[in-house]
Amino acid sequence: MTTVAAPYQIRCAEVWGGATVKEDEVTTPGAHAAIFSSASGDAKGGDLYYFSVCAYDTLTRIAIADVRGHGEAVSHLSEWLYRALEARMNDADGADVLTDLNEIVRSRGFEAITTAVVATLHRDKQVLHYAYAGHPPLMLGRTGQVWQLLEPPQASGSANLPLGIMAGTRFTQETVRVGPGDRLFLYTDGIAECPGPGEELYGDEKMLAALNRSTGRPLAEVRQEIREDLVQYAGGTLDHDDCTFLLVEVLDPPPYWKRRIFPGKPRG
Numbered sequence: 001m002t003t004v005a006a007p008y009q010i011r012c013a014e015v016w017g018g019a020t021v022k023e024d025e026v027t028t029p030g031a032h033a034a035i036f037s038s039a040s041g042d043a044k045g046g047d048l049y050y051f052s053v054c055a056y057d058t059l060t061r062i063a064i065a066d067v068r069g070h071g072e073a074v075s076h077l078s079e080w081l082y083r084a085l086e087a088r089m090n091d092a093d094g095a096d097v098l099t100d101l102n103e104i105v106r107s108r109g110f111e112a113i114t115t116a117v118v119a120t121l122h123r124d125k126q127v128l129h130y131a132y133a134g135h136p137p138l139m140l141g142r143t144g145q146v147w148q149l150l151e152p153p154q155a156s157g158s159a160n161l162p163l164g165i166m167a168g169t170r171f172t173q174e175t176v177r178v179g180p181g182d183r184l185f186l187y188t189d190g191i192a193e194c195p196g197p198g199e200e201l202y203g204d205e206k207m208l209a210a211l212n213r214s215t216g217r218p219l220a221e222v223r224q225e226i227r228e229d230l231v232q233y234a235g236g237t238l239d240h241d242d243c244t245f246l247l248v249e250v251l252d253p254p255p256y257w258k259r260r261i262f263p264g265k266p267r268g
Contacts, residue, residue: 007024007025007026007027007032008024008025008026008027009026009027009028010026010027010028010051010052010053011028011029011053011057012053012055012057013053013054013055013086013089014052014053015050015051015052015082015085015086015089016050016051016052017048017049017050017051017063017078017081017082018048018049018050018078019046019047019048019049019074019075019078020037020039021037021038021039022035022036022037023035023036023037023223023227025219025220026051027251028051028053028057028060029053029057029058029060029123029251029253030057030058030059030060030121030122030123030250030251030253031060031062031121031248031249031250031251032219032248032249032251033051033062033219033246033247033248033249034219034220034222034223034246034247035049035223035244035245035246035247036223036226036227036243036244036245037049037242037243037244037245038238038242038243038244039242040190040238040239040240040241040242040243046066046067046068046073046074046242047064047065047066047067047188047190047242047243047244048063048064048065048066048067048074048077048078048081049063049064049065049244049246050062050063050064050081050082050085051063052085052086052089053089054089054090055089055090056090057123058122058123058124059089059090059092059120059121059122059123060120060121060123061085061089061094061097061118061119061120061121062118062119062120062121062184062186062246062248063081063085063094063097063116063117063118063119064116064117064135064186064187064188064244064246065077065081065114065115065116065117065135065163066114066115066116066135066188066189066190066242066244067112067113067114068110068111068112068113068114073108073111073112076108076112077101077105077112077114080101080104080105081101084097084100084101085097087100088100092120092122092129093120093129093131093173094118094119094120094129094130094131094173095118095131095171095172095173097118097131098116098118098131098133098163098171099169099171101114101116101133101163102133102163102164102167102169102171103167105163105164106163106164106165106166106167108164109164110164112164113162113163113164113165114133114162114163114164115133115134115135115136115162115163115188115189116132116133116134116135116162116163117130117131117132117133117135117136117137117138117186118130118131119131119138119184119186121178121250123251123253124253126177126178126179126250127175127176127177127178128140128175128176128177128178128184128250129173129174129175130150130173130174130175130176131153131160131171131172131173131174132152132153132160132171133160133161133162133163133169133171134160134161134162134163134165135162135188136187136188136189136192136204137149137150137151137152138150138184138185138186138187139184139185139186139207139208139211140176140178140182140183140184140185141182141183141184141185141211141212141215142178142179142182143179143181143182146208146212147185147208147211147212148208149204149208150174150176153172153173153174155170155172157170158170159171159172160172178250179250180250180251180252181249181250181252182249182250183211183219183247183248183249183250184246184247184248184249184250185207185211185245185246185247185248186245186246186248187207187244187245187246188241188242188243188244188245189241190238190240190241190242190243190244191207191230191243191244191245192204192207193240193241194230194233194234194238194240194241194243195234195240196233196234196235197235202230202233206233207226210225210226210229211226213225214226219247219249222247223245223247226245226247230243
């Protein structure tokens with residue numbers, strides 16, 4: 001009988017994440033996630049994934065980033081992202097995190113240019129805030145409905161560019177209501193750009209179709225099915241690029257979270 005490891009649990013001002021090849025699960029008071037990450041030809045690629053939980057356990061922040069470089073560039077950005085999430089874990093504005101990172105990445109030069117998405121789930125208000133830095137849009141699957149893309153916010157001028165492109169880039173944040181059982185899918189471009197027969201890319205449409213086929217199934221099973229679908233489409237290996245995706249399900253807080261009295265008012 002196969003033993004399945006319990007999900008890693010984080011709460012009360014913690015940050016969890018990494019940049020290594022991994023299949024794992026993580027749980028916060030507001031969300032449960034299944035992670036898949038593979039590197040093209042190395043044990044550490046250019047994809048990063050992170051979760052943080054605010055001091056009051058009300059805000060779960062989810063971040064995924066795709067670094068143009070590898071090695072040292074990834075190691076530096078991993079540390080910067082960790083610090084940015086830690087410094088702002090009590091603040092619901094993910095655009096501020098991207099603003100901080102943009103100036104840091106820009107100082108590192110062209111090899112560190114990065115796309116990213118930062119999403120913040122407010123457990124009690126049941127809303128999701130999300131902000132992009134030139135990254136593929138996350139997908140939302142509401143209970144009983146088909147999956148849809150959450151397109152980047154409309155903004156004029158030099159806004160929502162990849163990190164490191166331009167000093168003073170403005171990042172905007174959008175908000176959408178979510179509820180228990182709703183799911184999110186965040187991914188790097190190695191997923192959408194997975195080449196198949198005739199070099200046709202996997203693309204968003206195939207991804208949405210795969211997610212719609214998985215409605216109601218456990219996240220770990222869905223992760224496995226999507227991974228196998230990608231490998232089959234690619235002809236047996238995922239060596240074209242680093243590939244990372246996160247499947248996240250919004251949780252209904254247990255009764256003791258709803259009854260908890262916080263020592264002060266959360267900022268989020």
